Amino acid sequence: MIRNYILAVLLFTIPLSVRAQNQEALFEKSLLTLNDMLVNENHYSFKKAVFSVENAYLNGKLDTVAANNQINVLTNLCKSLIDGRFLAYVESDKVDVNKWASVYQVMCDSIPIVIKDKEYKYIPFRYDFEDVFGNQELSNMFVSKLLTTRKGNCHSLPYLYKILCEELGTTANLALAPNHIYIKHQNKKNGWYNTELTSGIFPNDAWLMASGFIHVDAIKNGVYMKALNNKESIALVMMDLANAYQKAFPENDGSFLLACAEVSISAYPNFTTALILRAEMHKKIVEAEVDVEKSKVDFKKLEKEYANIHMLGYRYMPEEMYLNWLVSLKTEREKYENKKLTNFNKK
Amino acid sequence: MALFKDWMIRGVSAFILAVSLYSSALYSQVPTPQVPSTNPFPNYSNNGVVNPSNNRNQTPFTPSSFNPDLNRQQQQNRNIMLEVEQNQKLQETAMKEARADIEELRGAVRYALPTYSKFEGTQFYYEAFEKIILLDTTFSLKENNFLVENAFFDNKLDKAEFDKIITQSGDFIRAKMKEQGYDQNSNAAKNFMLFQFFSETLQLKSSNQKHLPFKYDFDDYRGVKNYAKMFVTKLLATKTGQCHSMPLLYLILADEIKAEAYLALSPNHSYIRFPDDKGKWYNIELTNGMLSTDSYISQSGYIKSEALQNKIYMENLTKKEMLSGLLTDLADGYIHKFGHDEFVKTVIDKALELSPNSIRANMIKANLDSARMDFVLRQIGNRPIEKYPQAIDMIEKVKSQYSFIDQLGYEDMPEEAYQEWLQSMNKENQKQKNEELTKQLKKALSNKKSTIKG
Numbered sequence: 001m002i003r004n005y006i007l008a009v010l011l012f013t014i015p016l017s018v019r020a021q022n023q024e025a026l027f028e029k030s031l032l033t034l035n036d037m038l039v040n041e042n043h044y045s046f047k048k049a050v051f052s053v054e055n056a057y058l059n060g061k062l063d064t065v066a067a068n069n070q071i072n073v074l075t076n077l078c079k080s081l082i083d084g085r086f087l088a089y090v091e092s093d094k095v096d097v098n099k100w101a102s103v104y105q106v107m108c109d110s111i112p113i114v115i116k117d118k119e120y121k122y123i124p125f126r127y128d129f130e131d132v133f134g135n136q137e138l139s140n141m142f143v144s145k146l147l148t149t150r151k152g153n154c155h156s157l158p159y160l161y162k163i164l165c166e167e168l169g170t171t172a173n174l175a176l177a178p179n180h181i182y183i184k185h186q187n188k189k190n191g192w193y194n195t196e197l198t199s200g201i202f203p204n205d206a207w208l209m210a211s212g213f214i215h216v217d218a219i220k221n222g223v224y225m226k227a228l229n230n231k232e233s234i235a236l237v238m239m240d241l242a243n244a245y246q247k248a249f250p251e252n253d254g255s256f257l258l259a260c261a262e263v264s265i266s267a268y269p270n271f272t273t274a275l276i277l278r279a280e281m282h283k284k285i286v287e288a289e290v291d292v293e294k295s296k297v298d299f300k301k302l303e304k305e306y307a308n309i310h311m312l313g314y315r316y317m318p319e320e321m322y323l324n325w326l327v328s329l330k331t332e333r334e335k336y337e338n339k340k341l342t343n344f345n346k347k
Numbered sequence: 348m349a350l351f352k353d354w355m356i357r358g359v360s361a362f363i364l365a366v367s368l369y370s371s372a373l374y375s376q377v378p379t380p381q382v383p384s385t386n387p388f389p390n391y392s393n394n395g396v397v398n399p400s401n402n403r404n405q406t407p408f409t410p411s412s413f414n415p416d417l418n419r420q421q422q423q424n425r426n427i428m429l430e431v432e433q434n435q436k437l438q439e440t441a442m443k444e445a446r447a448d449i450e451e452l453r454g455a456v457r458y459a460l461p462t463y464s465k466f467e468g469t470q471f472y473y474e475a476f477e478k479i480i481l482l483d484t485t486f487s488l489k490e491n492n493f494l495v496e497n498a499f500f501d502n503k504l505d506k507a508e509f510d511k512i513i514t515q516s517g518d519f520i521r522a523k524m525k526e527q528g529y530d531q532n533s534n535a536a537k538n539f540m541l542f543q544f545f546s547e548t549l550q551l552k553s554s555n556q557k558h559l560p561f562k563y564d565f566d567d568y569r570g571v572k573n574y575a576k577m578f579v580t581k582l583l584a585t586k587t588g589q590c591h592s593m594p595l596l597y598l599i600l601a602d603e604i605k606a607e608a609y610l611a612l613s614p615n616h617s618y619i620r621f622p623d624d625k626g627k628w629y630n631i632e633l634t635n636g637m638l639s640t641d642s643y644i645s646q647s648g649y650i651k652s653e654a655l656q657n658k659i660y661m662e663n664l665t666k667k668e669m670l671s672g673l674l675t676d677l678a679d680g681y682i683h684k685f686g687h688d689e690f691v692k693t694v695i696d697k698a699l700e701l702s703p704n705s706i707r708a709n710m711i712k713a714n715l716d717s718a719r720m721d722f723v724l725r726q727i728g729n730r731p732i733e734k735y736p737q738a739i740d741m742i743e744k745v746k747s748q749y750s751f752i753d754q755l756g757y758e759d760m761p762e763e764a765y766q767e768w769l770q771s772m773n774k775e776n777q778k779q780k781n782e783e784l785t786k787q788l789k790k791a792l793s794n795k796k797s798t799i800k801g
Contacts (some may be wrong), residue, residue, distance in 0.1 A: 191753045
């Protein structure tokens with residue numbers, strides 16, 4: 001198996017400095033954990049995958065017990081919501097729909113809670129407009145950060161949503177847009193629909209298509225707007241791991257990143273983030289090549305890689321434009337809201 | 348199930364070609380589909396069924412008076428009684444069997460829809476189907492589409508007249524291209540000229556021949572009142588058409604002048620795609636004579652990403668898929684004129700074989716399957732359905748057919764939303780896009796011209 005081969009090579013070749021040794025080991029452990037989930041479906045746990053990455057970046061300082069406790073609290077809140085209300089939805093998949101609706105409410109709605117005859121108000125999670133890409137501090141993207149600050153972004157919010165769904169024994173599909181992650185569900189009544197946690201709206205596909213940064217080919221090829229399965233979701237987490245590694249070890253030789261990219265691509269072949277990372281790593285190798293002939297051949301291969309990424313429909317979306325687009329959902333809500341869904345999801 | 352009755356791409360107005368050649372009453376005499384009055388429960392009389400009350404009299408009974416021996420007589424009596432008892436038992440079993448037979452005869456459910464083949468006009472559809480399937484080796488859109496439309500009019504359309512119009516139009520377009528000094532082999536030039544043929548008034552300087560543009564016909568554009576509103580022959584006769592007939596005529600003329608162009612689908616809609624000589628693709632929206640962008644189409648609000656992933660919209664249709672589309676038209680016309688029967692199944696199975704993901708063909712199949720299911724369930728009535736595994740199987744198949752359509756990413760686009768979307772093209776930003784694209788295309792043409800001259 002090529003995947004295991006890559007990992008084996010990786011483990012023996014990375015030179016470990018004494019200072020970073022522990023953290024390196026954590027990253028490798030995380031990579032093995034994720035890889036194991038891809039090879040053995042029974043070992044899959046999105047929560048475990050996400051926390052293994054965050055723990056590696058935080059150098060083992062992630063308080064897993066506290067994080068798990070908070071997730072349990074939220075899961076119980078969901079369960080009490082499911083028990084205590086009537087959902088105006090009658091199709092045969094109503095058990096799942098009810099679970100999704102409860103997670104949505106816990107993420108996006110304020111809920112009155114009565115404890116010992118006193119009414120408290122549950123405050124939902126909010127969107128954090130600061131450092132939405134984790135450029136200043138990567139941990140701003142983390143689910144653990146979201147749990148403690150109750151503010152998150154298009155990375156941590158959908159991740160937590162998926163984790164809560166899985167805790168409740170149902171599923172949730174992540175879906176990609178340029179620089180963005182959102183949720184897709186399919187129910188019997190409405191077919192596929194989108195859940196946008198950053199604004200708490202159910203936008204139709206036209207909103208995403210109107211971003212102007214999604215080429216039709218990218219949709220056709222499943223680069224964007226595809227309901228990702230669990231393996232493909234692990235591929236996403238794998239890229240988070242690579243990103244965290246790069247932040248933790250800016251001077252690394254690239255072999256860990258390349259391994260992450262390879263495994264990620266094997267699970268999700270049209271995943272452009274991984275394809276781009278792999279191409280960039282190959283580019284470094286080509287540039288370092290001393291043999292002129294080999295360099296020429298490799299350069300041709302590299303060109304093909306980039307051409308393939310373009311052909312899949314990937315286009316670069318500048319960060320400033322991303323925020324404008326995200327806000328457009330609120331300003332042009334009328335135009336992009338899927339009105340069929342608001343009825344039964346709101347209590 | 349009228350659920351999907353109004354999804355179709357359909358069009359508008361009166362059929363003047365037919366009017367000029369035949370009586371105008373022609374299309375108004377389309378027979379209204381009627382369910383044939385066959386009684387699903389055959390009237391079975393008592394023939395052959397054992398009547399227990401008659402049988403009882405036939406029980407053999409021997410009088411005992413002339414038997415001297417009492418014991419023997421008693422013995423005999425006992426025997427007789429035993430015999431009677433046995434006979435009664437036999438009768439009961441016979442009765443039971445008879446009842447079961449009656450049940451079974453009543454339960455003889457027919458699982459195929461009754462045929463409309465006795466109706467006048469159906470034979471034209473059967474012939475057209477044979478011709479399209481068996482005789483077509485070249486795949487001619489022009490010929491096959493004519494077969495479909497002609498079948499609707501009981502083969503009374505004038506083929507020679509139709510051919511003449513197409514040839515003349517092709518000649519006109521070629522002549523105009525020459526006059527404009529366009530490269531006769533440039534695909535961009537051919538398509539640009541075709542596009543102008545549809546959207547502008549053109550005049551040939553040499554012969555003073557004048558051609559007026561085709562217009563969008565808003566009235567009954569789905570062909571609900573008058574099915575022929577969606578026909579190319581109607582478009583030619585009235586110079587007005589809709590999103591079914593206009594792209595088809597475009598492609599027929601494209602074949603005529605050997606231009607490369609394709610049909611592409613979007614919800615309730617079809618449009619034209621063609622490549623220029625450098626491989627850049629353009630979309631033509633014929634209903635309002637503009638060049639449109641992919642984003643205009645994808646933002647209609649009714650295209651789901653799954654639909655694009657399954658390649659049901661915004662893709663060039665292959666020849667196979669075009670043929671599948673024509674067969675779907677044929678089936679659709681037949682349903683409109685007569686109704687659902689197993690001929691529709693034959694046609695639509697072929698259409699699906701050619702294009703398994705075709706939304707329209709899959710919907711016709713869903714409607715047909717539901718019609719058949721209704722027919723079967725009406726026969727079964729209030730008897731327990733568990734006894735009819737074939738009917739249960741049918742219900743399951745209908746369900747899975749509908750969920751297959753959902754899986755493809757289909758979403759119904761309401762009529763108002765469709766009209767609104769079509770109108771939105773006349774808004775400022777789309778107009779601007781159209782101008783930009785036209786400029787680009789013209790530039791591509793003038794480059795070509797200068798290189799030819801140079």
